[in-house]
Amino acid sequence: MVIEARPVAVEMRAIVKRFPGVLANDRVELVIRSGEVHALLGENGAGKTTLMSALCGLYRPDEGEIYIARSDDERPQPADIGSPRDAIQLGVGMVHQHFRLVANQTVAENVILGLDGTPLLLDMKSVGERLLALSEKYGLRVDPETFIWQLSVGEQQRVEILKLLFRGAEILVLDEPTAVLTPNEAAELGKTLRRMCAEGKAVVFISHKLDEVMSFCDRVTVLRDGRNVAALATGDTDKAALAELMVGREVLFRVEKEDTEIGEVVLSVEEVCALNDKGFPALQDVSLQVASGEVLGIAGVSGNGQRELAETVTGLRGTTGGRVFVRGRELTDQTPLRFIRAGVSHIPGDRLGMGLAGNLPVSDNLIMKAFRQAPLAAGPFLSKPAVSIFADRLIKAFDVLTPSRSTPARNLSGGNQQKAILAREISTGEEHGDAGATVLVAVQPTRGLDVGATESVRRALLEQRARGSAILLVSEDLDELLALSDRIAVMHAGRIMGVVTGSETSMEEVGLMMAGEMV
Amino acid sequence: MRMAFSIKLEKRLRSSRWMAILVSVASVMLAFLLGAVLLTVFDADPWDTYRAMLQGAFGTSEQWQEGQFYSVTETLVKAIPLILTGLAVSVAFRMLFWNIGAEGQLVMGGVAAAGVALWFPTLFPFVPLSPWVYLPLMIVGSVLAGAAWALMPALLKSFLRVNEIITTLMLNYVAILWYQHLFNVIWKDPEGYGFPGSAEIGEFAQVPRFSGRLHWGLGVAVAAAVLLWVVLDRMRWGYEIRLIGENATAARYAGVSLGRNIVMVMLLSGGLAGIAGMVEVAGISHRLQQGLNVGYGFTGIIVAWLARLNPWGVMLVATLLAAMLVGGDQIQITMGLPASVALVLQGAILFCVLGGDMFTRYRLRLVRKSPQVRGTTPMV
Numbered sequence: 001m002v003i004e005a006r007p008v009a010v011e012m013r014a015i016v017k018r019f020p021g022v023l024a025n026d027r028v029e030l031v032i033r034s035g036e037v038h039a040l041l042g043e044n045g046a047g048k049t050t051l052m053s054a055l056c057g058l059y060r061p062d063e064g065e066i067y068i069a070r071s072d073d074e075r076p077q078p079a080d081i082g083s084p085r086d087a088i089q090l091g092v093g094m095v096h097q098h099f100r101l102v103a104n105q106t107v108a109e110n111v112i113l114g115l116d117g118t119p120l121l122l123d124m125k126s127v128g129e130r131l132l133a134l135s136e137k138y139g140l141r142v143d144p145e146t147f148i149w150q151l152s153v154g155e156q157q158r159v160e161i162l163k164l165l166f167r168g169a170e171i172l173v174l175d176e177p178t179a180v181l182t183p184n185e186a187a188e189l190g191k192t193l194r195r196m197c198a199e200g201k202a203v204v205f206i207s208h209k210l211d212e213v214m215s216f217c218d219r220v221t222v223l224r225d226g227r228n229v230a231a232l233a234t235g236d237t238d239k240a241a242l243a244e245l246m247v248g249r250e251v252l253f254r255v256e257k258e259d260t261e262i263g264e265v266v267l268s269v270e271e272v273c274a275l276n277d278k279g280f281p282a283l284q285d286v287s288l289q290v291a292s293g294e295v296l297g298i299a300g301v302s303g304n305g306q307r308e309l310a311e312t313v314t315g316l317r318g319t320t321g322g323r324v325f326v327r328g329r330e331l332t333d334q335t336p337l338r339f340i341r342a343g344v345s346h347i348p349g350d351r352l353g354m355g356l357a358g359n360l361p362v363s364d365n366l367i368m369k370a371f372r373q374a375p376l377a378a379g380p381f382l383s384k385p386a387v388s389i390f391a392d393r394l395i396k397a398f399d400v401l402t403p404s405r406s407t408p409a410r411n412l413s414g415g416n417q418q419k420a421i422l423a424r425e426i427s428t429g430e431e432h433g434d435a436g437a438t439v440l441v442a443v444q445p446t447r448g449l450d451v452g453a454t455e456s457v458r459r460a461l462l463e464q465r466a467r468g469s470a471i472l473l474v475s476e477d478l479d480e481l482l483a484l485s486d487r488i489a490v491m492h493a494g495r496i497m498g499v500v501t502g503s504e505t506s507m508e509e510v511g512l513m514m515a516g517e518m519v
Numbered sequence: 520m521r522m523a524f525s526i527k528l529e530k531r532l533r534s535s536r537w538m539a540i541l542v543s544v545a546s547v548m549l550a551f552l553l554g555a556v557l558l559t560v561f562d563a564d565p566w567d568t569y570r571a572m573l574q575g576a577f578g579t580s581e582q583w584q585e586g587q588f589y590s591v592t593e594t595l596v597k598a599i600p601l602i603l604t605g606l607a608v609s610v611a612f613r614m615l616f617w618n619i620g621a622e623g624q625l626v627m628g629g630v631a632a633a634g635v636a637l638w639f640p641t642l643f644p645f646v647p648l649s650p651w652v653y654l655p656l657m658i659v660g661s662v663l664a665g666a667a668w669a670l671m672p673a674l675l676k677s678f679l680r681v682n683e684i685i686t687t688l689m690l691n692y693v694a695i696l697w698y699q700h701l702f703n704v705i706w707k708d709p710e711g712y713g714f715p716g717s718a719e720i721g722e723f724a725q726v727p728r729f730s731g732r733l734h735w736g737l738g739v740a741v742a743a744a745v746l747l748w749v750v751l752d753r754m755r756w757g758y759e760i761r762l763i764g765e766n767a768t769a770a771r772y773a774g775v776s777l778g779r780n781i782v783m784v785m786l787l788s789g790g791l792a793g794i795a796g797m798v799e800v801a802g803i804s805h806r807l808q809q810g811l812n813v814g815y816g817f818t819g820i821i822v823a824w825l826a827r828l829n830p831w832g833v834m835l836v837a838t839l840l841a842a843m844l845v846g847g848d849q850i851q852i853t854m855g856l857p858a859s860v861a862l863v864l865q866g867a868i869l870f871c872v873l874g875g876d877m878f879t880r881y882r883l884r885l886v887r888k889s890p891q892v893r894g895t896t897p898m899v
Contacts, residue, residue: 354766356769357762
């Protein structure tokens with residue numbers, strides 16, 4: 001059957017959801033048909049999870065309507081979903097990124113936990129039989145009698161899916177389900193999804209991985225910055241086009257880049273391996289070198305090891321193999337303080353999570369790296385007048401718009417928060433790097449910033465380049481990488497797929513490598 | 520069609536210092552109001568009771584004219600250990616290290632102080648028997664003992680990520696049992712006519728008193744508060760503690776070692792609680808006996824929290840809570856009410872302040888609900 005001819009199962013119209021200071025969903029539209037696997041594609045923070053949380057009753061949208069069909073013959077009816085319980089009554093269920101299972105209960109016990117109409121005396125045997133029948137039918141092999149803690153992550157995911165099927169879910173939402181799976185498990189999951197669709201169920205597959213979207217899904221809705229970008233059939237598109245839709249920016253502008261003299265290698269990474277927070281390999285034999293006066297861009301769809309790479313070269317993440325050198329001195333697995341002292345500055349991707357202490361005043365945030373040296377430090381004491389002078393100087397020099405230096409950092413706009421971080425990192429890099437050229441690791445330095453702030457951040461990075469810094473720029477914005485980088489290394493699944501020269505490459509070439517193809 | 524309203528919590532974009540103080544004061548008043556309801560249920564006149572408590576804690580005007588300051592000095596006597604434990608808890612809580620073990624650290628401090636006073640004269644006869652020598656020695660001993668007691672949970676936390684709430688709490692009972700065994704058995708005074716308790720410590724090891732039972736431990740407590748303020752507000756270390764408390768990830772990113780700070784802060788915290796034990800033994804009981812573990816360590820948590828972890832606030836709140844304890848004893852005598860009324864009030868105050876804290880961060884708003892199609896369960 002042609003997909004467009006299938007009956008509509010869910011329709012979300014003009015969904016708006018605001019969080020303090022953020023518009024997470026801006027009039028988002030989504031149509032899901034029964035019998036399809038529908039990909040919801042977008043970068044981190046594009047609003048995918050927020051949209052699905054509205055469908056599953058975790059948030060109530062501020063505006064917009066949701067229509068759900070109870071059966072294939074029925075037209076979608078307006079649905080009022082106030083809680084996950086309402087959602088499951090309407091046949092909608094979600095498998096979250098972090099599983100919601102009780103570790104020391106069995107599979108069967110977890111499945112019936114919180115189920116409506118559970119009799120006082122449980123008949124676990126019949127529950128087990130029904131579960132076995134379900135797992136047989138959909139190829140979700142799990143023993144109902146085993147305890148959750150005995151299961152692998154992939155098996156736990158199957159339990160989560162079984163939980164939904166047991167409750168009669170017709171519309172299943174899976175939030176980045178393959179993030180925790182091995183390639184084999186992912187392929188198996190794909191088969192299960194196919195079987196469910198053959199039954200007429202609808203599956204929403206939240207992801208930012210293009211490979212999986214192309215291989216598992218029938219249609220795809222792309223979100224960017226909380227808005228719809230496109231809705232199309234996977235048969236009518238390809239990875240490169242999707243990559244562009246997902247990461248592209250409407251605003252295209254160029255920053256003048258002077259030719260600089262590329263000096264000697266400052267930051268050198270040799271065959272580094274590292275694990276992500278969940279303990280899975282995130283970096284596999286990554287080698288790269290950044291020279292003085294050079295910007296090395298790191299391209300890649302988010303979640304392919306870029307963050308881990310940035311953390312490894314700043315001392316925040318331990319390695320499981322390989323070596324890290326700064327100006328020829330080995331710093332592998334040294335403390336973050338050693339890296340700071342070696343002149344490695346870091347603009348983290350998570351501004352309020354890592355880069356700033358939001359409740360502390362701007363001045364306290366500006367001195368975060370410099371407070372150990374004179375003039376800020378006076379023996380074991382912190383000189384308050386020196387802190388004020390230092391903070392005011394940076395606020396002025398980097399044009400940070402803040403009511404005063406004692407305003408809590410979280411009250412600043414995103415752009416000014418980023419300028420404050422930039423001011424701190426650039427100035428302390430200069431302080432510490434007296435032994436030679438400094439390293440600046442910038443992760444997503446312009447994400448979420450408006451055009452003006454973006455431009456000033458980019459200008460500051462290029463100024464540092466002109467001064468001889470070695471800059472490692474991690475970005476998901478290809479325009480930015482092409483505009484700023486001398487060379488671009490493309491990461492996919494924790495590996496470097498290739499290194500291209502910034503001026504000689506095209507968006508298409510980089511896009512293909514981001515999708516995992518060696519060029 | 521019926522219009523329904525619901526109350527919605529909204530995050531305040533900015534929270535001011537004045538708002539925090541206003542909410543604290545309002546919370547305390549609400550607690551006294553709740554206490555008044557309770558007192559009325561027990562057939563006591565709340566107004567009279569509160570006045571009796573106030574007079575019990577600070578004295579009447581007649582007593583003041585006659586130069587009797589017994590009530591005030593008793594209040595201050597109780598405030599001394601509360602200030603010290605309040606400071607101890609504050610510094611740990613500042614970096615979100617939940618030290619619930621000030622009680623045990625206090626007890627160990629008291630044990631060490633008594634130990635120095637009882638055994639040093641025979642072990643080291645060359646040390647002159649002067650308070651100028653012995654009191655500093657006892658302070659050092661109590662700091663070391665309290666710090667050592669706090670060091671165990673700190674090391675377990677920083678190396679093995681063991682939950683500090685459990686370890687600090689459980690070590691309280693270990694410390695208390697040790698201390699009871701000491702004064703009941705090992706250090707029991709052979710000339711004590713069978714009463715449990717150690718021998719009295721010599722005069723050279725007693726903190727001198729200056730009015731009633733009020734002793735110079737007050738000076739130690741105030742000095743500790745000033746010192747802690749200097750550490751927290753003026754020193755680089757205080758900045759690191761603040762950074763960890765506000766955002767541990769950012770602190771690590773700034774090159775601050777979390778493990779080292781946990782250990783250092785807990786040594787300071789345990790040391791301060793240890794001094795509280797020392798001043799109780801050397802200033803009040805003059806021997807190791809029943810009554811060192813009356814809950815100053817736990818009340819210190821309330822003190823720290825009400826004072827919003829600020830050393831000046833700790834001094835103020837400790838004095839107020841001490842006044843409530845002394846006033847509570849007073850109404851037992853004058854009104855025939857149980858002294859635990861004071862404890863009930865203490866609990867009510869903490870409840871109201873913790874609950875009221877929400878209003879500094881959120882504001883309530885009435886929202887008009889759209890008419891419901893079907894019954895829905897409220898969102899959690």
